Amino acid sequence: MIIITAMSLPFLSKKPLDLPPIVSVELIQITDKTNIPFAPKAKKIIEKVKEREKKLVSEQAPPKITKKQKPDAVPLPDEKIDKVKKIKDDKQNPEKIDNEVKQVSEFEKKNLFDPNNIAALIDKSKVESTETKNKTDKVTQDQEKNIDYKGLSLSEEDALKAQIFGCWSIPLGLPFNEDLLVRIKLQLKPDGSIISSEILDHARMNKPGQGFYKVLAESALRAIKLCQPLRVPSAGYERWKDLQLNFDAREMLEG
Amino acid sequence: MLFRYLLLLFFLLPVKSFGLIEVDITRGNLSPLPIAISPLSIDEQSKESFKKILKKENIGSEISLVVENNLKQSGLFNPLDKNAFLQKPDIANLKPRFEDWNLIKAQALVTGKVTLVDEKLRVEFRLWDVLAGKEMMALAFTTVPTNWRRVGHIITDKVYKRLTGEKGYFDTRIIYVSEEGPKTNRIKKLAIMDQDGFNNKFLTLGNELVLTPRFNPTNQMVTYLSYFRNLPRVYLLDIETGLQEVVGDFPGMTFAPRFSPDGKKIIMSFAEGGNSDIYTMDLENRIVERITNHPSIDTSPSYSPDGKYICFNSDRSGYQQIYIMNSNGKNVKRISFGNGLYGTPVWSPRGDLIAFTKLHKGKFYIGVMRTDGSGERLLTENFYQEAPSWSPNGRVLIFYRETKTNSKGEGFSAKLWSIDLTGYNEKLVETETDASDPSWSSLLTN
Numbered sequence: 159m160i161i162i163t164a165m166s167l168p169f170l171s172k173k174p175l176d177l178p179p180i181v182s183v184e185l186i187q188i189t190d191k192t193n194i195p196f197a198p199k200a201k202k203i204i205e206k207v208k209e210r211e212k213k214l215v216s217e218q219a220p221p222k223i224t225k226k227q228k229p230d231a232v233p234l235p236d237e238k239i240d241k242v243k244k245i246k247d248d249k250q251n252p253e254k255i256d257n258e259v260k261q262v263s264e265f266e267k268k269n270l271f272d273p274n275n276i277a278a279l280i281d282k283s284k285v286e287s288t289e290t291k292n293k294t295d296k297v298t299q300d301q302e303k304n305i306d307y308k309g310l311s312l313s314e315e316d317a318l319k320a321q322i323f324g325c326w327s328i329p330l331g332l333p334f335n336e337d338l339l340v341r342i343k344l345q346l347k348p349d350g351s352i353i354s355s356e357i358l359d360h361a362r363m364n365k366p367g368q369g370f371y372k373v374l375a376e377s378a379l380r381a382i383k384l385c386q387p388l389r390v391p392s393a394g395y396e397r398w399k400d401l402q403l404n405f406d407a408r409e410m411l412e413g
Numbered sequence: 414m415l416f417r418y419l420l421l422l423f424f425l426l427p428v429k430s431f432g433l434i435e436v437d438i439t440r441g442n443l444s445p446l447p448i449a450i451s452p453l454s455i456d457e458q459s460k461e462s463f464k465k466i467l468k469k470e471n472i473g474s475e476i477s478l479v480v481e482n483n484l485k486q487s488g489l490f491n492p493l494d495k496n497a498f499l500q501k502p503d504i505a506n507l508k509p510r511f512e513d514w515n516l517i518k519a520q521a522l523v524t525g526k527v528t529l530v531d532e533k534l535r536v537e538f539r540l541w542d543v544l545a546g547k548e549m550m551a552l553a554f555t556t557v558p559t560n561w562r563r564v565g566h567i568i569t570d571k572v573y574k575r576l577t578g579e580k581g582y583f584d585t586r587i588i589y590v591s592e593e594g595p596k597t598n599r600i601k602k603l604a605i606m607d608q609d610g611f612n613n614k615f616l617t618l619g620n621e622l623v624l625t626p627r628f629n630p631t632n633q634m635v636t637y638l639s640y641f642r643n644l645p646r647v648y649l650l651d652i653e654t655g656l657q658e659v660v661g662d663f664p665g666m667t668f669a670p671r672f673s674p675d676g677k678k679i680i681m682s683f684a685e686g687g688n689s690d691i692y693t694m695d696l697e698n699r700i701v702e703r704i705t706n707h708p709s710i711d712t713s714p715s716y717s718p719d720g721k722y723i724c725f726n727s728d729r730s731g732y733q734q735i736y737i738m739n740s741n742g743k744n745v746k747r748i749s750f751g752n753g754l755y756g757t758p759v760w761s762p763r764g765d766l767i768a769f770t771k772l773h774k775g776k777f778y779i780g781v782m783r784t785d786g787s788g789e790r791l792l793t794e795n796f797y798q799e800a801p802s803w804s805p806n807g808r809v810l811i812f813y814r815e816t817k818t819n820s821k822g823e824g825f826s827a828k829l830w831s832i833d834l835t836g837y838n839e840k841l842v843e844t845e846t847d848a849s850d851p852s853w854s855s856l857l858t859n
Contacts, residue, residue, distance in 0.1 A: 186554075186555075310436070315436055319437075323438070323441055326441030327520065329576065331489075331577030332578045369578060372578075373575070379545060380544045381438075384520070400433055400434075401435075401436065406437060406439050407441065410440060
């Protein structure tokens with residue numbers, strides 16, 4: 159025992175190892191303390207652009223003062239006829255009460271919604287849609303209206319997706335098992351360039367503990383900027399002038 | 414009743430949708446992010462002073478080079494060629510001309526400056542989002558001039574975290590076993606270096622065989638195994654003070670001591686009466702506690718980051734496989750079921766994965782699986798490789814790989830390699846000598 163102890167002692171009392179020192183590094187946030195200016199050249203460019211924008215606004219002719227007319231848009235032929243009819247009706251029967259606004263008793267209401275009539279209503283809607291299909295291919299104002307309410311076609315959506323896939327560098331450090339979905343609402347010009355972009359859950363950006371969300375949102379915004387003008391359909395601007403992109407990297411991150 | 418009919422009508426009648434068009438973007442590119450690292454600007458006076466102190470021509474360029482190399486090594490960034498830069502480094506005091514950086518396709522930009530203040534090195538740097546045209550981060554560091562490489566690593570960590578969302582792993586060190594001499598008579602020393610291979614230092618002389626150094630996850634302490642008079646001993650080494658102490662002599666073969674997540678215990682396996690089981694030792698009172706008690710060979714224990722579970726390998730099923738159990742040894746569950754033998758399981762610091770070495774049909778693989786054993790992915794395959802160790806952010810693994818010898822016993826080498834979780838970014842980690850058994854430290858600066 160004594161021998162073992164004697165043998166171990168010199169080893170235990172070994173001189174400390176000569177190791178490279180770990181020197182502390184002081185860290186200071188300087189973002190708030192400084193507001194560094196633009197380079198002189200860049201400043202000039204920015205000022206020029208601003209002036210040009212001002213000029214453009216002032217050079218525009220002031221809007222013509224016209225007498226206020228009630229209908230802003232030219233009514234469709236059908237609407238015109240309806241209006242004329244309505245006026246006539248009003249004149250002929252000033253005391254006539256419209257059925258739609260007529261108050262009815264509970265009993266009468268029941269009669270109004272006769273279940274037997276539902277089938278008829280459905281059939282009617284079917285007939286109407288078939289009629290629309292059978293109409294001529296010529297784009298009428300009515301058809302244009304119908305297009306406005308539809309989404310993008312599959313090929314249009316695929317083209318847009320493919321473009322953004324190429325621009326979006328996914329931050330690979332993000333966890334795949336967290337609720338990370340960034341929704342961005344875009345306002346687009348007819349050529350697909352961006353008028354404005356708005357993160358719908360913007361409040362999450364600056365919340366503590368939402369660092370991952372912020373990184374993802376910034377990467378999504380970069381992708382949109384890098385991609386613009388977006389590959390949008392050549393027609394139907396009214397349909398897609400407002401667009402929402404939902405960026406979800408979970409599938410990719412999970413591998 | 415009436416309400417029901419109304420509801421039915423609502424759904425059945427053709428209603429025009431006025432909703433906003435939504436497009437789901439579920440895929441993106443995984444190519445590295447183009448980033449411009451502008452050399453840090455430096456005034457003439459500071460430049461001359463640093464030249465005298467550090468023998469470096471332009472310390473600003475040197476620091477930015479450290480950042481550039483780190484980001485490139487990560488595989489997630491593509492630092493752009495400096496020759497393509499249209500703006501000079503003097504932009505440190507000004508907002509960049511974003512259109513110039515847009516032209517060379519940079520999505521992020523790092524600018525900054527170096528000055529000598531009261532004999533200290535002061536570095537200011539800013540990270541810019543080129544496409545958004547805004548500042549993302551601005552920080553200043555002050556330290557002794559000789560610490561300049563660390564400043565480069567710290568800047569990289571900050572940039573990495575800001576752009577990827579996860580902590581970096583650049584201001585870290587790697588401890589490993591340095592190997593020299595013929596395969597039959599290797600001299601093995603303990604060595605430490607920065608994660609990029611610089612500042613290499615040997616910690617032992619090579620008189621005794623050293624094995625399996627492992628970092629404490631909470632500080633700069635290391636535990637390792639060394640043979641003293643043919644008896645395995647577990648040591649503790651404090652990297653900051655250089656002091657080391659013997660934790661204890663253990664009977665029979667002792668394997669792979671490793672710290673618990675709080676750094677208060679060491680977990681290891683040793684053989685008693687020919688049976689290898691897992692034990693823990695409390696570093697304060699040196700009390701040893703037996704965790705497994707099974708006639709099979711249980712080795713390579715590793716704690717989960719929350720300390721609640723332990724993964725280890727055992728041949729209790731007849732073949733070497735990976736198991737997990739509660740930290741008190743209860744509720745043992747086998748999690749690996751693939752073909753081949755599994756060993757050296759290591760729990761990721763993020764807690765989501767377990768890295769392992771797999772031997773199948775004469776080839777060695779480094780792979781990862783989820784903690785329930787699902788989603789096994791083999792990241793790299795080779796003649797012989799083992800001992801994966803996680804980077805502190807759980808994104809990269811470092812391991813060692815040996816080469817075959819020829820018939821004369823020549824051509825043998827052991828080198829450190831790293832691979833990230835994608836499996837694509839495999840890199841050789843340069844070391845002065847042959848190297849094995851690497852272990853990655855936690856971040857030096859949090």
